[in-house]
Amino acid sequence: MSAVPETLPALAERADAAYLDFVEGFREYILGKGADFEDRLNTVLLAEQARRGQPWDDVEQIREYVHSLPLGRLRDRLSRTQQEMKWFALRRSFESQRAELLAELDRYDARGPGRLELDPNFVHPPYVNVHFHLQPGGYYKDALSGYLYHYGTKVFFRGDNDHDELHAKLVARVPAPADGRVERILDLACSIGQSSTAFRRRFPSAEVTGIDYSAPMLRVAHRRAAMLGDEVTFAQRLIEKTGYADGQFDITFAFIVFHELPLRIIHETVREAARVTRRGGIFAIYDFTGTRDKSPYQRYHRWFDARHNGEPYSQDFCDCDMNAILADNGFEVAAAALGQRSGGAGYMTNWFATRV
Amino acid sequence: MSEITQQTPEGGTPIAGENPVYLKDPVLDATVRMVVELAAQVWIERERRITLESLLEAQGTLSRAAIESFKPDAAQAAALKRERARFIEDVFKELRRIPPTV
Numbered sequence: 382m383s384a385v386p387e388t389l390p391a392l393a394e395r396a397d398a399a400y401l402d403f404v405e406g407f408r409e410y411i412l413g414k415g416a417d418f419e420d421r422l423n424t425v426l427l428a429e430q431a432r433r434g435q436p437w438d439d440v441e442q443i444r445e446y447v448h449s450l451p452l453g454r455l456r457d458r459l460s461r462t463q464q465e466m467k468w469f470a471l472r473r474s475f476e477s478q479r480a481e482l483l484a485e486l487d488r489y490d491a492r493g494p495g496r497l498e499l500d501p502n503f504v505h506p507p508y509v510n511v512h513f514h515l516q517p518g519g520y521y522k523d524a525l526s527g528y529l530y531h532y533g534t535k536v537f538f539r540g541d542n543d544h545d546e547l548h549a550k551l552v553a554r555v556p557a558p559a560d561g562r563v564e565r566i567l568d569l570a571c572s573i574g575q576s577s578t579a580f581r582r583r584f585p586s587a588e589v590t591g592i593d594y595s596a597p598m599l600r601v602a603h604r605r606a607a608m609l610g611d612e613v614t615f616a617q618r619l620i621e622k623t624g625y626a627d628g629q630f631d632i633t634f635a636f637i638v639f640h641e642l643p644l645r646i647i648h649e650t651v652r653e654a655a656r657v658t659r660r661g662g663i664f665a666i667y668d669f670t671g672t673r674d675k676s677p678y679q680r681y682h683r684w685f686d687a688r689h690n691g692e693p694y695s696q697d698f699c700d701c702d703m704n705a706i707l708a709d710n711g712f713e714v715a716a717a718a719l720g721q722r723s724g725g726a727g728y729m730t731n732w733f734a735t736r737v
Numbered sequence: 738m739s740e741i742t743q744q745t746p747e748g749g750t751p752i753a754g755e756n757p758v759y760l761k762d763p764v765l766d767a768t769v770r771m772v773v774e775l776a777a778q779v780w781i782e783r784e785r786r787i788t789l790e791s792l793l794e795a796q797g798t799l800s801r802a803a804i805e806s807f808k809p810d811a812a813q814a815a816a817l818k819r820e821r822a823r824f825i826e827d828v829f830k831e832l833r834r835i836p837p838t839v
Contacts, residue, residue: 396781
């Protein structure tokens with residue numbers, strides 16, 4: 382395996398890395414078999430369901446029952462705490478090197494390969510003003526958001542994505558258009574561009590563009606791609622109103638963004654993807670599965686994440702019919718479920734849709 | 738660092754406030770947070786000690802007796818006090834999050 386440049390900036394102190402290493406391990410422990418909250422709470426939820434003689438109607442009923450259990454309340458406390466600890470440590474560590482980190486971004490802004498296109502007149506729609514996953518300042522108000530996000534997701538993926546392995550794997554699974562033509566690829570809500578660069582590596586002659594509303598994310602995306610030597614354009618644009626020409630892209634891609642969008646924007650984004658993806662092109666989406674047919678615990682977990690982990694739109698997304706929304710906008714969907722990740726209920730699925 | 742004081746989600750699930758209480762008693766919430774924080778601090782120290790001991794042993798530069806008999810000078814003592822204050826703040830900052838009334 383060839384050496385991969387370390388694109389994550391170093392933390393200020395060894396102690397910061399050890400702290401975050403602890404949080405990663407602790408997260409694994411409470412989401413997985415260590416504390417075993419999922420199986421133990423699900424067992425009592427199913428037993429209570431049997432005692433009541435009917436399935437749980439809605440998540441509010443489940444919530445009420447979970448909150449009546451000391452174990453359920455402790456699970457919530459610890460889930461929230463590990464997330465808060467992560468941001469506390471990251472923020473302190475990066476804050477102490479703010480000037481250097483910003484200077485680093487300045488150095489890379491105009492450097493190639495690839496191009497950074499920020500819009501000085503960009504207006505952020507109100508719906509993006511959310512502390513997604515409790516990230517301090519949200520995704521765009523802090524100039525260091527991209528660095529916080531990069532390290533934050535490293536901890537989130539618990540070692541599975543330290544060198545973008547997950548992005549590479551998911552991008553590799555995206556089907557190419559039936560005619561094989563892949564000249565232009567659009568990565569919607571690309572954040573720090575891990576999927577964008579994976580696409581560029583898979584299709585080295587294709588022009589890859591990643592768009593996002595967050596300038597700090599895009600700056601980190603550009604720096605990262607430049608460090609890796611991957612030629613990608615990163616542009617500050619709205620995914621629901623990209624401004625690109627009709628049918629311009631052979632593949633349009635969206636990795637775990639739809640659950641962070643209000644329903645109105647979900648519809649607008651699918652409509653926009655249908656407009657910019659050429660006929661025969663592919664619109665590939667990875668995102669959460671619905672929760673209605675999931676275990677009571679998984680339904681509860683989704684509610685908890687929505688309310689207590691800064692994911693206000695995720696419940697509505699999980700309850701909506703993406704297949705229907707895609708079909709209504711001129712896509713033919715061939716869905717294939719992915720295997721479940723261990724631990725946590727944020728199970729992903731995919732929609733691989735062809736523009737007809 | 739910049740802050741946003743008010744989030745503006747469009748519909749969806751209402752977001753919990755900055756400091757939710759899960760355990761019905763904020764003191765219990767703070768206690769759990771302090772225990773987890775302490776565990777993190779213990780791990781930081783253990784990771785560093787293992788690193789140090791490994792390096793020292795490999796280089797053969799220091800005996801255990803020297804560690805036991807170490808006396809900090811004034812500057813070192815002041816630095817230790819600063820470290821101690823940071824340690825206490827990290828663990829016990831939770832106390833400030835307990836509201837005076839419930």
